[in-house]
Amino acid sequence: MKNRIYTIAACAIALLAASCSKLDNYEDPKETLKGSVIDAGTGKTVQTEQGSGTRIKLLEISWSDNPTPFYIASMQDGTYNYTKLFKGTNKISAEGPFVPLVQTDNTGATVVDKSQTVEINGTKTVDFQVEPFLRIEWVGEPTVNSDGTITASYKITRGTNDPNFQQNVTDLRLFVNSNKYVGNNNFDDRYSTQVNFNGSEANATLNQTVTITTKGGPLPKTRQYFIRVGARIDYGLKYYNYSDVKTVTVP
């Protein structure tokens, strides 16, 4: 009797082990796509925010003319890197705070198409040359004032000559945060200054050096702050353009 139980148990274990054989052996996606979104005018990457900023749009056209798009979010410095793609032919473009790479006219006909068709296999680098709506540059270094606030100077210029993308600037912020990820998605609203503009008010401040100071009184001492200026124009989804991130140490 005991023997029989052992036999049955042994069989069961053997069957169980046999069933473990792996059948779903399609190879993992492991191709890499990386690159940058670059301001054609300055050669620098276009600063953005993670999440609702720049994203890379992939249309895998190797099996369908009308694929559902796949998006890769860009990092805040305007670079992207994705390491888990399948092999295939992709039509790649980018969306963000710059003149759209693919434009259509009122009838839906494509008038501008700067997307790139790329065979993804191994590691592929795809850069995009774009015209940002706005260029925001620091002027000099931010300083810590005697009252504990931070003052910085910046200059905003238009990044494109195309009047279709020169709408009014609607608002501007000095974003302050305690870590290097700083932007509209991530900031300390106690200290971040916000300026709203009506109509074309902001045009007068373009191409000028403007000074801005943090709000909300003195910043807590003996730590680092990460600051960044962001502004946006009244076009489409109103993406922010950003300056790069400056680190300020409040002693």
Added chain:
Amino acid sequence: MKKTIYTALCFLICWTTACKKLDVPPINIIQDKDVLSNAGGVQAYMARLYAQLPIEDFRYSPERGLNFFWIISPFPAVTGEALSRDQRGAMQENVNESPWADCYRLVRDVDYFLENIDQYSSDFSEAQVNGWKGEARFIRAATYFALVKRYGGVPLVDKVLQYPSNDLEGLNMARASEEASYDFIAADLDYAYQNMSETNQAGRANKYAAAGFKSRVMLFAGSIAKYNNITLIDGGARICGIPSSKAVTYFKAACDAAKLLDGKYSLYKKTWAAGDKEAQYQNFVNLFFDASSPENIFVKQYHYPESVHGYDAYNVPRQLMGANGYSAEVNPTLDYVELLDGLPKNSDGTLKTTTAGKYDLYTNTMDLFANAEPRLRATVVLPGDQLKGQSIEIRRGIYTGSSAGGITPLLPAGSTANYPTADIVQSSNANQTPYKLPDGTTMNPAGLSGIFTGDGTCAISGFSIRKWLVPDKPTSEVLENRSDQTWIEMRYAEVLLNYAEAAWELNSLGQNGTYLSDAMTAINQIRERAGATSLTGAGDLLSVDAIRKERRKELGFENKIWWDMRRWRTADKEQNATLYRVLMPFYAANDKKYFFDARTDERNVRYTFDVRWYYEQIPNGEIQKSQKLVQNPGY
């Protein structure tokens, strides 16, 4: 022998009974002919269509979608009309509760009715059949409008799609342009207006409801044409956005549709009396509960116990809380209250609470609102106002500091900091420790309806909602799923506001006519009923804001404003890291008087409207079902 014959006979008789046809329709399932061949059946069919109509009523919240019982993140707390402890910021509707699929199910039921009712037309008069067809198309129009106002252009299905079918490509429908979608709705509403009768059962639409809806829909279309900046083109159709050249056409259509209701409906003024603020206030309260109101154009009825909601339970002031333990979910912001007339104001339009840097003192909290327009009290429970025979006590705390020479503000102007704890006694919840005042009497630090520092079940903004609350509902019945007041989806005041706004826009677009003075007449009708002072001249209508402001006041807390902020394309400017403001009443122990502190939301909840939300995200499941359905920009 005989026996054999009988046996054969029996056998043959049995045989004949077997001749019965077996292929009969199942008798336990109701057939089309049972429903569509008699008026009662059609009424039942219509009842189901109406029950599924996607309107944002007492059972709607953006978090949990349509037709849900538990409304604790209420719609007004998304627009800035109110604050709620359960709503922490701006949001778009929860995409997982999207009405997309349900709307198309309803459209299918309408199309089925339209395609089959003609077979039974011999059972009815022609007017009856046409009336029902019009009614069905009204329902289809309202359903498509629910889709278009959310998503822009949508696939337009106007017949019953057969599945399985040989024509799979025909089932794969692309989105129509936003313009074509609005035109489709307008055509349905025109048909409804032409074919429906002047009256109908309560809760069902008549021809004027169709006209009223058309004024609403066309105003939306015109606003999109004028204010939208977002474009998405798919297959030659502009599925997001309408050419600005169409604005005039749509605003004109809105005006024309609104005019059709002239003389058919009127503002509710049954207990209104000129110059009598108390009567005007009572009239505005009654307007929401009088089933015979001449203002009600389209309503959704409820009836306990089979069709219910919980509006009273969720929204009564804390001191009238029912046994489920809910209260004060909707707390009007100071931003809303300041819109109304008759309050003391600073030069920048904010509520005046100080004079020369010292708080103004009041014997009663209601004194601040003594000259307010009656509509305010009928919409908002003010601190110290009466509701259900009680004085609603709203107090943030007791100020115990010295008051010699007046009390300086507790915080610097614009500060978002916490109140200082020195000189202020406060309560963290409803279990209060009475404070002994200098004269020896005792007083709870906070009012019976709040404001408590650790417990959000109170008037966190310093106000509580009044609109829609049944004034005489006993507390024993203030329970979830126990309320059954009627939802007024469209009332004549909205049609007047639609008219005024469309007329103003036409004037601003250079159309000649009496548009501006017509707009003023319409606005003044509403202001007169509300007990506010009338506009006097064109100078009061220089900006469209005068009309939008009237709309926010009149239709506040009626689940309309979010859609307006979207079509005006102002939501992203209004809600840009925005802190809404509150009004905190304090009792000054040494003065035995009250003062008010106007400040930003103590929770520091900031509202930011993402520009993408002007066109909501289509559920990914729907995108994947179709080869042709294109997602809205940015998702």
